[in-house]
Amino acid sequence: CTMPRLISFFLISLITTALCSAATEPAWQAMLQWDNDLLTGSDRDYTNGARIALLKNLDPDQSSHNWLQDSLHKLSGADAEGPLGALRIRSNEPRFYAWGVELTQLMFTPEDPAALSAPAGQRPYAGWLGIGSSLHVKTANSATSATFTLGTTGKNSFGQEAQDWVHTNISGSPIFQGWDSQVPGEMTLNLHLDHKRRIQFLDATHDWIIQMNGYHEWGAELGNFHTNAYLGSLVRLGYQLPDTYGIPRVQIGSHGHALFSQEESERARFSIFAFAGARATAVAQDITLDGPVFRDFDTGTQSKPFVGELLFGFGLRWAYYELSLSRTHRSDEFKGQTENQSFGSVMLRANIPF
Numbered sequence: 001c002t003m004p005r006l007i008s009f010f011l012i013s014l015i016t017t018a019l020c021s022a023a024t025e026p027a028w029q030a031m032l033q034w035d036n037d038l039l040t041g042s043d044r045d046y047t048n049g050a051r052i053a054l055l056k057n058l059d060p061d062q063s064s065h066n067w068l069q070d071s072l073h074k075l076s077g078a079d080a081e082g083p084l085g086a087l088r089i090r091s092n093e094p095r096f097y098a099w100g101v102e103l104t105q106l107m108f109t110p111e112d113p114a115a116l117s118a119p120a121g122q123r124p125y126a127g128w129l130g131i132g133s134s135l136h137v138k139t140a141n142s143a144t145s146a147t148f149t150l151g152t153t154g155k156n157s158f159g160q161e162a163q164d165w166v167h168t169n170i171s172g173s174p175i176f177q178g179w180d181s182q183v184p185g186e187m188t189l190n191l192h193l194d195h196k197r198r199i200q201f202l203d204a205t206h207d208w209i210i211q212m213n214g215y216h217e218w219g220a221e222l223g224n225f226h227t228n229a230y231l232g233s234l235v236r237l238g239y240q241l242p243d244t245y246g247i248p249r250v251q252i253g254s255h256g257h258a259l260f261s262q263e264e265s266e267r268a269r270f271s272i273f274a275f276a277g278a279r280a281t282a283v284a285q286d287i288t289l290d291g292p293v294f295r296d297f298d299t300g301t302q303s304k305p306f307v308g309e310l311l312f313g314f315g316l317r318w319a320y321y322e323l324s325l326s327r328t329h330r331s332d333e334f335k336g337q338t339e340n341q342s343f344g345s346v347m348l349r350a351n352i353p354f
Contacts, residue, residue: 028352029055033250039344040327043173044111045123046343048163049250053102055136100134100147100255107159108288113174117181117300121338124299125182126288127159128152128225132192134253141200143245147192147253151225153287154185183299186292190223192253196245199235211241217279219254224293230281232309238273242317246275248326249311249345256322256349271317275326279309289334301334313345320351 035049106129110122118124130151137144151157160179167173196215205211214235221228234246244256282305287293289303313326324347331340 032348035250035345037343040342045341049106051104051250055100055255058097098136102132105129113176116178121336127157129157142197145194149190151188153183188225190225194219194254227284232279234277236273236275240271242271269319274314276312281307322349
């Protein structure tokens with residue numbers, strides 16, 4: 001899978017998204033995200049992640065939904081009855097649909113830049129470049145997303161070129177010498193499912209000067225890139241909280257949707273807030289640690305079955321723009337790892353009137 005093919009697929013997805021969108025042409029939402037461990041003073045493990053995502057809402061009055069929308073609606077639990085019904089979308093809740101596309105690059109390195117291959121107890125070299133196309137269904141209380149990604153590891157992920165350029169032209173960091181030992185090229189196909197539900201008891205603070213809101217989340221990934229399942233939560237505290245839930249770090253298949261209040265954007269132009277969250281992930285397979293699925297390659301590491309994360313940060317919003325800065329602390333991801341990891345994240349989101 002070559003870079004031109006990836007770019008072509010991304011452009012085709014973008015055109016398809018535009019053609020499927022409603023005639024009323026609501027604004028696009030653009031999201032730029034950057035993760036880097038240099039922001040926390042290290043240069044190892046998950047060392048860099050970059051993502052650009054575009055999202056467009058469909059017309060809420062659109063009555064013709066395709067089979068994928070209907071399937072996602074059922075996955076969200078619409079029309080559910082019984083004790084689990086409280087956790088799902090009710091049939092009388094207004095539902096809104098959106099399409100999204102995204103382009104993501106991830107890179108991983110050991111701690112020692114001079115090592116020609118990863119020493120024992122350090123992460124192997126790996127890069128991944130992928131594109132995704134997603135469908136989202138949301139209400140005032142929840143958002144469910146399904147994303148299909150096509151990507152590649154190895155030289156065509158351009159991890160070495162991206163890192164060398166940044167270290168040479170921006171950070172002045174040492175050049176890593178072991179990219180020839182990186183996880184080899186394999187095309188990846190993955191399905192990502194993500195569900196977020198508003199923590200409703202925090203609504204009691206809606207009219208306070210300082211408000212709180214947040215969400216619970218669950219999700220799963222299935223494919224030869226990642227296979228895992230996760231549970232988590234995020235809570236925000238601040239002044240005139242935005243009506244979108246935050247995705248403070250690079251997370252494939254997850255966008256920021258208008259979820260908490262449909263009228264909030266008309267109420268205030270400025271917001272300032274802090275947030276904190278946690279996530280637990282059960283891992284079955286990770287190509288950057290366990291190696292390719294369809295070819296022989298010994299990475300010398302084995303992914304751990306459970307990984308935990310804590311994150312915290314703050315954000316600002318002015319009119320149609322939102323900026324957040326955050327820090328994530330992650331537990332050991334592979335057996336024999338000698339030190340936990342932390343990395344910083346920057347997220348910029350904007351509504352674009354085209």
